[in-house]
Amino acid sequence: MTETHPPGATVAPARRAQRQTESIADNRRTARLRPETITAVCVFGISILLVLGSRFVSPALGSWDHVNTIILLASFLIVVAFGQGIVIMIGGLDLSVPALITLGGVLTTSWIDASSGMSLPLIPAILLICACIGGISGLGVTLLRIPPFIMTMATGIITASAALGLTSGTPRGTAPPILTALMKASWIGIPVILLFIVAFAILGSVLQGRTSYGRRLTAIGANPVAAHVAGIAVRNSVLIAYMLSAAASGFAGMMLAGYANGATLRMGDDYLLPSIAAVVIGGSSILGGSGSFVATIGGAILLTALSTVISAIGIPQGWRTVIEGSIILIALLLLRENTFAFLRRRLAR
Amino acid sequence: MSILATKAPAHSSRLAPSLSARAKALLTSGTGIIIVLYIILYGLYSIWDPTALTADTVLNLTNNAVPLAIAAAGQTLIVLSRGFDLSVAGVISLTNVIMAAYPLDGPMGAVESLAICLAIGGVVGLINGFLVAVLRLQSIAATLATMIICQGLSLVILDAPGGTVADFISYDLTDVLFGVVPISGLFVAAVVLLWLLCRRTAFGTGLYVVGADETAAHLSGINVKRVRILSFVIGGMLYGLAGFMLSAQTATGNPNAGASFLMLTFAAVALGGTSLSGGRGSVIASIIGAATLMLLQKVLFAGGVSSFYTGIFQGVVLVLAVVFGNVVTHFVERRGAS
Numbered sequence: 001m002t003e004t005h006p007p008g009a010t011v012a013p014a015r016r017a018q019r020q021t022e023s024i025a026d027n028r029r030t031a032r033l034r035p036e037t038i039t040a041v042c043v044f045g046i047s048i049l050l051v052l053g054s055r056f057v058s059p060a061l062g063s064w065d066h067v068n069t070i071i072l073l074a075s076f077l078i079v080v081a082f083g084q085g086i087v088i089m090i091g092g093l094d095l096s097v098p099a100l101i102t103l104g105g106v107l108t109t110s111w112i113d114a115s116s117g118m119s120l121p122l123i124p125a126i127l128l129i130c131a132c133i134g135g136i137s138g139l140g141v142t143l144l145r146i147p148p149f150i151m152t153m154a155t156g157i158i159t160a161s162a163a164l165g166l167t168s169g170t171p172r173g174t175a176p177p178i179l180t181a182l183m184k185a186s187w188i189g190i191p192v193i194l195l196f197i198v199a200f201a202i203l204g205s206v207l208q209g210r211t212s213y214g215r216r217l218t219a220i221g222a223n224p225v226a227a228h229v230a231g232i233a234v235r236n237s238v239l240i241a242y243m244l245s246a247a248a249s250g251f252a253g254m255m256l257a258g259y260a261n262g263a264t265l266r267m268g269d270d271y272l273l274p275s276i277a278a279v280v281i282g283g284s285s286i287l288g289g290s291g292s293f294v295a296t297i298g299g300a301i302l303l304t305a306l307s308t309v310i311s312a313i314g315i316p317q318g319w320r321t322v323i324e325g326s327i328i329l330i331a332l333l334l335l336r337e338n339t340f341a342f343l344r345r346r347l348a349r
Numbered sequence: 350m351s352i353l354a355t356k357a358p359a360h361s362s363r364l365a366p367s368l369s370a371r372a373k374a375l376l377t378s379g380t381g382i383i384i385v386l387y388i389i390l391y392g393l394y395s396i397w398d399p400t401a402l403t404a405d406t407v408l409n410l411t412n413n414a415v416p417l418a419i420a421a422a423g424q425t426l427i428v429l430s431r432g433f434d435l436s437v438a439g440v441i442s443l444t445n446v447i448m449a450a451y452p453l454d455g456p457m458g459a460v461e462s463l464a465i466c467l468a469i470g471g472v473v474g475l476i477n478g479f480l481v482a483v484l485r486l487q488s489i490a491a492t493l494a495t496m497i498i499c500q501g502l503s504l505v506i507l508d509a510p511g512g513t514v515a516d517f518i519s520y521d522l523t524d525v526l527f528g529v530v531p532i533s534g535l536f537v538a539a540v541v542l543l544w545l546l547c548r549r550t551a552f553g554t555g556l557y558v559v560g561a562d563e564t565a566a567h568l569s570g571i572n573v574k575r576v577r578i579l580s581f582v583i584g585g586m587l588y589g590l591a592g593f594m595l596s597a598q599t600a601t602g603n604p605n606a607g608a609s610f611l612m613l614t615f616a617a618v619a620l621g622g623t624s625l626s627g628g629r630g631s632v633i634a635s636i637i638g639a640a641t642l643m644l645l646q647k648v649l650f651a652g653g654v655s656s657f658y659t660g661i662f663q664g665v666v667l668v669l670a671v672v673f674g675n676v677v678t679h680f681v682e683r684r685g686a687s
Binding site: 326 | 480497612615668
């Protein structure tokens with residue numbers, strides 16, 4: 001979590017040694033808790049407190065409906081943050097997110113007409129196009145050694161400009177029924193999007209935490225040189241990470257199109273900083289090599305819950321923004337590693 | 350996660366003693382590349398637009414580029430010490446709305462406004478520095494929060510675009526001195542001069558060392574916390590100055606004035622060849638990088654590129670510039686090695 005490393009040798013051994021000296025007391029149970037798990041529990045805990053506490057703001061909040069709304073609104077951010085999290089995991093950053101969300105949405109509404117039955121084959125086709133654009137970013141980063149920040153910014157600008165040119169400024173069309181169903185229908189009383197997000201969360205965290213690809217990403221993020229020496233195909237893994245991120249953003253664009261039943265050219269703009277914030281609040285290091293998708297989901301839900309609660313407070317927009325920023329800051333301070341070390345010592349007693 | 354989490358700094362090998370000489374060569378080449386690029390673009394501009402070489406155009410270009418150039422200079426300090434500062438957008442918006450909501454006229458008013466802007470930037474920078482260096486938050490996360498808070502405060506002061514900046518600031522500071530020297534350019538010259546002085550101090554050296562390898566910096570007796578806090582404070586003051594110059598140019602207030610600066614400062618920094626992973630780069634190169642970005646828009650317009658597609662060219666130029674820089678650096682390094 002810190003980028004200011006404590007003095008001494010490399011970070012991880014130092015931290016581990018510190019933990020060992022702290023653990024003179026019996027901590028056989030608490031030591032098993034990984035920092036990622038604690039972060040995830042804390043982020044979800046803060047979100048739940050926020051939702052429960054929101055009853056004081058307005059009686060309409062804090063209900064089951066409110067929770068459903070939060071999950072519906074957070075679903076876009078969760079999908080985007082999955083991709084952003086993978087790219088941050090390998091020590092990169094994906095700034096092309098807004099452009100790819102827009103592209104996904106615009107292509108969906110302009111190619112798939114609501115009445116045609118072509119939506120099933122066209123959805124993967126659009127995702128493939130998005131993945132290819134991600135692949136260009138990935139090639140720039142791996143082959144041309146362009147800093148990820150610049151490369152993804154450039155592909156983002158280019159994609160956004162292409163989307164603008166393609167639509168001549170006004171995107172047309174509506175979303176196919178399958179996407180509106182995903183966002184709005186429910187199945188035996190449960191919203192489909194809730195089921196989708198649960199499935200996405202399970203798949204995403206299995207990919208990141210349990211597959212060899214996920215472990216390769218962690219290794220690359222921790223130390224690309226060591227990963228290469230250990231025989232990992234660094235270039236391919238990085239390339240795939242950018243492709244996954246772009247496809248995730250494109251899919252979020254489809255979801256947004258399904259939700260709003262149309263696309264706009266600025267629909268992705270509000271997702272860049274929140275996607276990075278969700279990942280960082282979830283405890284991932286911005287320098288790569290650590291983090292978990294479950295905690296990132298917690299970060300996305302926390303941010304969304306915060307904005308739904310704050311928008312219900314009857315004060316001017318400016319003060320609402322100030323409160324939002326302050327709560328993010330407080331959450332960051334609470335989620336620091338020092339706080340966890342403190343908790344760990346307490347629990348160990 | 351166990352062994353792999355050992356995060357050895359990838360370029361610690363570059364810290365060999367003989368390296369300061371080579372690092373210097375790299376630095377000059379980074380600045381050199383961006384100067385060459387700027388001249389090429391200006392050449393194209395003068396071909397497509399016959400007025401490109403008149404004093405008027407030069408004044409306009411300078412006035413356009415100055416706010417971004419100063420903001421990019423501030424961002425460079427934080428990037429050099431391996432950090433990101435998103436609060437640039439918040440500080441610029443905040444100083445801009447304060448200048449528009451509370452205009453202070455006359456030369457003394459301008460000095461007071463300038464002092465207020467620098468103070469705001471300095472305070473925000475101090476908070477950022479404290480959060481990052483003492484409380485050990487990740488710089489991107491901490492400055493994101495301070496950016497949101499500053500944006501909110503800007504909306505509190507001015508909830509919609511409007512207001513007018515004092516006449517003295519908006520007229521006299523965007524004018525020329527002795528008929529040729531743009532006054533706004535003098536502010537940039539002052540920043541460059543301060544940077545050249547700063548680079549020779551313990552802080553200036555510390556900035557590079559902390560960015561390259563923080564542990565090594567600490568072990569060699571550099572006060573890492575002090576360097577970090579100072580970089581955020583000076584960076585913040587430069588954003589304040591950028592907000593001041595932006596207000597002089599736009600003559601009005603906008604609570605979202607700073608938003609567009611966020612990505613552009615990083616683009617300018619990277620275009621100037623400063624490594625976003627810290628330890629390598631130059632403030633001067635970032636300033637020219639900022640000027641290049643602003644010039645590029647003019648060149649594309651003069652070249653008759655449809656405004657729908659300017660983004661495609663901007664993106665391609667950004668990538669080509671960095672690739673070109675990489676290629677040159679590669680050759681310089683090779684020559685240095687043999």
